[in-house]
Amino acid sequence: MRSLFGGSDPALVLFDLDGTLVDSVPDLALAIDRMLAALELEPAGVARVRDWVGNGAPTLVRRALHGQLDIADATLPVGRFEQAYELFLQFYGESTAALSALYPGVSECLDGLRARGIRLGVATNKPMRFTGDMLQGLGIDGYFDVVIGGDSLPSCKPDPAMLLSAIEQCGATPATTLMVGDSSNDIRAARAAGCKVVGVPYGYNHGEPIEASAPDLIVARLDALL
Structure with a gap:
């Protein structure tokens, strides 16, 4: 991750939810x-x-x-x-989180990023009522400084609006923000917002490999970011 920011940590890491943090x-x-x-x-x-x-x-x-x-x-x-x-x-x-589970490496990633003082957020197209329930149900709601859902703003990803809103709320800039996601929508939103972006290959991308969207980096597990 630091290789994307000249050897330093980003100020803010934004995560997609479904297919990135959680198998929902x-x-x-x-x-x-x-x-x-x-x-x-x-x-x-x-x-x-x-x-x-x-x-x-x-x-x-x-x-x-x-x-x-x-x-x-x-x-x-x-x-x-x-x-x-x-x-x-x-x-x-x-039943929002009864059968859902965190992907391997997610807990380690969130703990490690928090320990380094990096602000964390969620930018998801999932409606907020379910986003909150899922984060609480899986015990990770306390990690995030900002959570923006699919009905928080007039537009969803791949529009960059929710990323830009999260960046503003956290006092970061696009240049100091990393987006992490599993789909072309995440990559396109990050590009439009001016952020670096990491893709994961295990999520939901309509059967297309994440490599086709050309993220800046691909990691098999999120704890590889540390």
Whole structure:
């Protein structure tokens, strides 16, 4: 990590949540399948949901309703999305962190960065009500100086707004901030914000290798940043 900042530590490290800090797909898939069952539709299953996550809850629900990743030209009957989304919010709210788990190396990374006096934050497209529940449920909420969710601002990643807001709140600058994520949205947001960016290869990137997005550095485990 220090190699990206001329041998020094960054002032701020921002993390994506789903697919970077936490394997959250088991809980997401459970909520999606409960939603689909309530609508008398076939279940999606963990493997398909794993490919669909990463662009926020509304997009995940739309993908589940259509049963596919690409929904650019897809349409739904009037009111169908709203009905499905309310069901998803209900079911996911009942089980946000029960089946989810931190990836190997996350606890060591957060402890090590904190010990070096680096400020930490979360910038995720997950709605805030679930972000807070997940961080608390997994016992890592106390590490972060700033947490920005997918409904905190008018836009989500890959728009850089949430990164820039976090940087401002923490008194850092883009040049002294590192973004860490698992998807092309994280890389694009960091580039647009003017931050250095690290990618992890184990997360949710719609089946595409993180190398294709050309982050500044790729680490197999987050404790390799130390």
